[in-house]
Amino acid sequence: MGLIRLCRKKSPWLIHFNTGGCAGCDIELVAALTPRYDLERFGIQLRGSPRHADILVVTGPITRQAKDRIIRIYEQMPEPKSVIAIGSCPASGSVYHDCYNVVWPLDKHVPVSAYVPGCPPKPEAMIYGILKVLGKV
Amino acid sequence: MTFIVPIGPQHPALKEPAFFRFEVKGEEIADVDIRFGYVHRGIEEALQRRDYKHDVYLIERICGICNVVHTTTYCQAIEQLAGVEPPERAKYIRVIILELERIHSHLLWLGIAAHQIGFNTLFMLAWRDRERVMDLREIISGNRVTSATNTIGGVRRDVKPEHVPTILRGLDELEHSTKYYIDLFNSDRTILARCTNVGILTKDDARKFCAVGPLARASGVDTDIRRDHPYAIYDKLSFNVITEREGDVWAKSMVRLREILEAIHIVRQAVKEMPIGPIRIKVNLEIPRNEAIERTEAPRGELFYYALSNGTDSPERVHVRTPTCANFASIKRMFLGGTVAEIPIVIWSIDPCFACNDRVALVDSHTGKTFNLSLKELRKWRH
Numbered sequence A: 001m002g003l004i005r006l007c008r009k010k011s012p013w014l015i016h017f018n019t020g021g022c023a024g025c026d027i028e029l030v031a032a033l034t035p036r037y038d039l040e041r042f043g044i045q046l047r048g049s050p051r052h053a054d055i056l057v058v059t060g061p062i063t064r065q066a067k068d069r070i071i072r073i074y075e076q077m078p079e080p081k082s083v084i085a086i087g088s089c090p091a092s093g094s095v096y097h098d099c100y101n102v103v104w105p106l107d108k109h110v111p112v113s114a115y116v117p118g119c120p121p122k123p124e125a126m127i128y129g130i131l132k133v134l135g136k137v
Numbered sequence B: 001m002t003f004i005v006p007i008g009p010q011h012p013a014l015k016e017p018a019f020f021r022f023e024v025k026g027e028e029i030a031d032v033d034i035r036f037g038y039v040h041r042g043i044e045e046a047l048q049r050r051d052y053k054h055d056v057y058l059i060e061r062i063c064g065i066c067n068v069v070h071t072t073t074y075c076q077a078i079e080q081l082a083g084v085e086p087p088e089r090a091k092y093i094r095v096i097i098l099e100l101e102r103i104h105s106h107l108l109w110l111g112i113a114a115h116q117i118g119f120n121t122l123f124m125l126a127w128r129d130r131e132r133v134m135d136l137r138e139i140i141s142g143n144r145v146t147s148a149t150n151t152i153g154g155v156r157r158d159v160k161p162e163h164v165p166t167i168l169r170g171l172d173e174l175e176h177s178t179k180y181y182i183d184l185f186n187s188d189r190t191i192l193a194r195c196t197n198v199g200i201l202t203k204d205d206a207r208k209f210c211a212v213g214p215l216a217r218a219s220g221v222d223t224d225i226r227r228d229h230p231y232a233i234y235d236k237l238s239f240n241v242i243t244e245r246e247g248d249v250w251a252k253s254m255v256r257l258r259e260i261l262e263a264i265h266i267v268r269q270a271v272k273e274m275p276i277g278p279i280r281i282k283v284n285l286e287i288p289r290n291e292a293i294e295r296t297e298a299p300r301g302e303l304f305y306y307a308l309s310n311g312t313d314s315p316e317r318v319h320v321r322t323p324t325c326a327n328f329a330s331i332k333r334m335f336l337g338g339t340v341a342e343i344p345i346v347i348w349s350i351d352p353c354f355a356c357n358d359r360v361a362l363v364d365s366h367t368g369k370t371f372n373l374s375l376k377e378l379r380k381w382r383h
């Protein structure tokens, strides 16, 4: 068991889904992967398919249309899986909290392991969030 | 025999959700259908329920990538409603952050475009250089992405004289790397093979489908709101409007890369010529009934705002037309006859920004009629 846990901590792959945010968090997430912050040095990569991913990174306040998609993507991911909510949007709706087409918070729809608050959070904060989740594995 | 290839809403090539339905005959694309709305949040309705000051922060989050141009346009529209002029220095600061934003947006585009054609080294290089712009934006506004600098009646933060040398140094470095990328786009075989003669939009089509911004300029349509309808202090600055003739993905890249050089040139002038003075004035925000339109040149093209006031401190209506919204009309023409392998780069070549784009328009699938919902009907939809 110890060996499996050790392996799971290494090189988790991410999948990213924007559920209706302003793209501010998304570009900061990509910035976290590129040379200045370089998440890839931990073996962390952004993947295209939910079936390859260990961690689902969610940004945005979850619009009604995106809600079913996010649940579907979550279900398609293989176990063990975790979810990170990036930005204030999935946590508290951020500036969109009273818009008619959003259904935040994210943990109403899928279980969330970590929230990274900020609008948008800095790449450092995202790295910290991802490492926190790895610590939980 | 045609096959349907669905792409999206979650897709590696797109950072934001949208759904594309391609009909393909073998490798060739026969038809494309696009479905949006995954990012529709209901911002225009929320704008009416908040006051003018709060709206600035919501407007800023219509699109995180081009937030400054959204707030600038909004603030200029409201200033026009209230009949005030921001101080001269504020206009210079607006232009500086606007152009830094253009640089960051175009470099971001370049990186993802390189990623789409499988050139990941260039993706990393472009994003490394983009961090320099982000640093400059952080120095000026205190924030990397959403700048929160604009406000109605001016700007909230000044460009300090001690920061000017850092800004100029950063610009020199950026100029150096942009020139390198331009060389690369002119000489690299992979880039030339993947980008030339792909996703062509002819000049006539660009006109017909009302393309805006770099997309139109890459097809040879000479249009730029900064020159044609100067706002802020663009009429006092000298810059060229970049156009290319080919209309393919290569031309679109070239327009954006050369625009980075122009933007650097503009920031240098603005920093040098900036007058001393106040950066904001007080505005009475109980604006009597009035209406205003405002147009600006966002990194992706013409951004249009309409604002209507009603005597209270919140607007009666604010309408936004974003450049991506205008550019989607052209996308079908760019795909037809192309191959499946071209899909990601062609989608990305218009620099789509779905956060800007998604709005309510209901289509009756039986009659094909499109209608918009009124505010009252929309209210019924709320939970």
Ligand code: SF4
Binding pocket: A021, A022, A023, A024, A025, A026, A059, A060, A061, A086, A087, A088, A089, A090, A094, A095, A118, A119, A120, A121, B061, B064
């Ligand atoms: S948290 Fe802020 S920056 Fe992130 S998607 Fe939401 S509004 Fe945009």
